Amino acid sequence: MTDQTSDRDRAAVAALAAAEGAAVAADSFRTDLTVEEKDGKTDVVTQVDRDAQETVIETIRTEFPDDPIVGEEEDALKEVPATGPAWIVDPIDGTNNYVNESRAFGTAVAAVVDGEPVGAATDCPALSDTYRVGPDGAYRNDESLSVSDRTDPEAATVCPTFWWDFDQRDQYAAATRAVVERFGDMRRYGCAQLELAMVAAGALEGTMTNLRANPWDTVAGVQLVREAGGVVTDLEGDRWRHDSTGLVASNGGIHDELLAAAREIDD
Structure with a gap:
């Protein structure tokens, strides 16, 4: 377990890193992109994915230089460590949407300790929505989130x-x-x-x-x-x-x- 101050620090860095990565994605949204296939015709990647992940990692490393980072692209780790702190990064979740100029994409960053999240953020720049969660609760654009009350x-x-x-x-x-x-x-x-x-x-x-x-x-x-x-x-x-x-x-x-x-x- 981490103390509350450390959890808040990690949650804040997750939000900052997600915002920085989302800014990279937003800068190239609806521009002429070179699209590569990974494991299939709908599993695609662009250089923007790589650039956004690099930006996210650089932001994390500024504050937590020794923490392992799990990420979708390139040579980042692919498994979450069982113990200790780590970061989980998706530079552009919804890349297929992104390359097809749909606004439904975002940069997601989570901080975990012993495999359990202590702070996270998903920044969707084309929707102007930022979701974040930490010791102080869950928010969208600084408004508190609550699931619906429907039971039917x-x-x-x-x-x-x-x-x-x-x-x-x-x-x-x-x-x-x-x-x-x-x-x-x-x-x-x-x-x-x-x-x-x-x-x-x-x-x-x-x-x-x-x-x-x-x-x-x-x-x-x-x-x-x-x-x-x-x-x-x-x-x-x-x-x-x-x-x-x-x-x-x-x-x-x-x-x-x-x-x-x-x-x-x-x-």
Whole structure:
């Protein structure tokens, strides 16, 4: 455990680093980009992703030069250390949106100690929304966040999140069917950190997947949901961790129904 002062320091640096990385992304948004494929036609990267990650890392290193950093791009670590402090970085979550000139993208930075988040931020510059969370609570643009109070699934809006690849389209179809049969409406934004932030803000009642998600796509948003009064579990209904299989995040009021929907994906 860290003391409160240290937690506040890490939360503040997470917010600053996210803002610096988001500024790099914003500077090149809707410009002529060279787009490279990583593991598929929809898994893309640009030099801006790399530049934004470098900026985030430089900002963190100024205050915490010895902490390990887990990140999506290049040679950053890919696994969260089990003990001690670390940072988790997604320089542009929603790169596919970014290159297609959609505003649904953001820079996410989380500070963790012994694998547990102590502060995080997701900065969405094209939406003019900054989400941050720390010892003082969860906020969007300095206004306190709270999950929605809806408990009726038929009045709830849910987002199936993450990308089911072309050899998993049966699961993608099952996830969609489970949502539309159980809930009032469905959204999909293509930016997991934003989707989790929207659950925290009450704009969605829940988001879910059966997949094991990367920590840079999740940890900041999960902490936002929890601090805003929501619930985040794995497919077993146990408390979600960065190494869990499946992710079910909700306002709490529809969690059992959302968990049942997520479990249907693999049936």
